[in-house]
Amino acid sequence: MSLTDDIKDFALDLGYSRVGITSAEPFADYIKELNSRRDMYDWYIDGVYQPLKGADPRSLMAAAKSIIMTVYDASKEAFPEKLVGKIGRMYQARCYNAPRHRINGARRQLMRDFLEKCGCHVAERLVVPERLAAARAGVVTYGKNCFAFADGVGSFIIVTSFVVDAELEYDEPSMEVNCPEGCRACLDACPTGALYEPLKMEPRRCVAFNTFMTQDGLRPGITSHIPPEIREKMGAWIHGCDVCQEVCPRNKERLKAKLPPNEYLARVAKDFELTKVLNLSDEYHATRVHPLMYNYIREKKYFQRNAAIALGNMGDPAFVPDLARAMEDPEELVRGYAAWALGRIGGADARRVLEAGLARETADSARREIEAALAVA
Ligand code: SF4
Ligand code: SF4
Incomplete structure (x- = not known):
């Protein structure tokens, strides 16, 4: 077995539902796009994540050769009805930036440990454009709502990157936007018009952004003030917003499926x-x-x-x-x-x-x- 096969086997055994690999070449189009929309993304570009550097992984880790992309299916179990419309499903899934002592952080740590055991050096704190990297690694396609979709799963997924110095076998990219012809349900449903054209989103108008990025002193140029015009359109969301994913036909099957309950979430929801x-x-x-x-x-x-x-x-x-x-x-x-x-x-x-x-x-x-x-x- 090759190192690539070993890594893929291990990731799938850990519970990731997809794993793909792409090169650590720069994401040139992303860099261009981000620079062209600096007026919307200045808070991100100039913030702690350094996305322009992460989009050229070798600028932060000269020996970077490959990016391993994993997809975790966060919608295998039901999300409690009581939390729908209030907390975005990905936050209920507790995946983003999960600490190492919780299950999703522990899974990521096990993956890192395995890669290191295989002799790979794994980059620390290097923020690659993960949805794009996952498409380049062939494990997702884009939707017009800017979310990444895994075939047969939908967009309630967490994509995670591991940048390593090993030369691995790369997968065929899947860069296409895989939406049904003529569909624009997400654009029509977005309550604030944040999604202003396919694949373009104005973050300051996004409900999700307003629920969690608007804090004093956290991001350059962003304060805790939410304009009244946006407040009125936030509905009952207090963390995240799923509207442009809920209306999406690519999520329909999963959202209407009868799924087993997640007992932990059910416990939280009971007195929420x-x-x-x-x-x-x-x-x-x-x-x-x-x-x-x-x-x-x-x-x-x-x-x-x-x-x-x-x-x-x-x-x-x-x-x-x-x-x-x-x-x-x-x-x-x-x-x-x-x-x-x-x-x-x-x-x-x-x-x-x-x-x-x-x-x-x-x-x-x-x-x-x-x-x-x-x-x-
Ligand atoms: S998350 Fe909500 S506000 Fe943001 S683009 Fe999607 S529908 Fe619009
Ligand atoms: S709602 Fe339609 S256009 Fe939007 S992401 Fe889903 S399939 Fe694509």
Whole structure:
């Protein structure tokens, strides 16, 4: 058996459903595309991930020869109905950037350990454009919604790259966009127009981006402010957004399949409430929020902000008491977004809470939100 075969056998034995290999040649088109859209992606290009360097793996690891791409099927078990529309399925799957002590991080670590045992040097912290690398390694094709799809699975997959210094056998690329002719369901369904043409997405308009990237001081040029026009279109999503994948015919079979439950998710879902995320205790954060959504959000207040937006969009006056409590939260961000939600729900009770809030509020940003909310409540 060749080293390539050994690696592929091991990856499949680990539970990855696809494995393919491509060369460590630069992703020249990606570099060009990213540079041409610097106005949209400056926060990413200039941030910690260094994607322009990752797109030319040898710029960070001179000996890089091959990229091993694995695909993990995250939709083999059912996602609880209660979390649908609130937490993106990939976050429920707990795959992205999983720590080594959790199952998905442990699987990645086992793969790294195996490659090292085979004599390969594996790059650390080198961020290649993984969907593109997976297409070049022949294990996925693109959809017009910018997601990667594995045949027979769909887009609820995690693609992971391992850049190594070994010369391996490369697979046939599958760079085509494999959508049914004329389909544009994802573009039509995107609530904010973030998907503005096939394979083009404006990240600052994307609901998912707004749920987790909008934090103060985390990415260059990005703050915690979410424009009201976007808030209104975020529905009840508090981490991620699956709309452009849910409407996709390429996911239809998997989404309608009768799948066995995931007992861990079922346990989380049982007592999952947006009102508890709004008035977030340390214990609820540690047991119900962080285990699913550890990837990007660094502070509790951003989950609380997102829950306030979700409750406001749900529009039920029954949430007013929970929002009234949030109006007394120590974080001005939480008070401000609770005010926005009260304005969106409207009615006499909401107005009373807003007026009381304005009378005691001292923070400028929260005062501005309360005044704007009172103007529409
Ligand atoms: S994730 Fe949501 S907001 Fe973002 S492009 Fe898809 S449908 Fe649009
Ligand atoms: S919804 Fe249609 S156009 Fe969009 S990714 Fe799916 S198949 Fe392609």
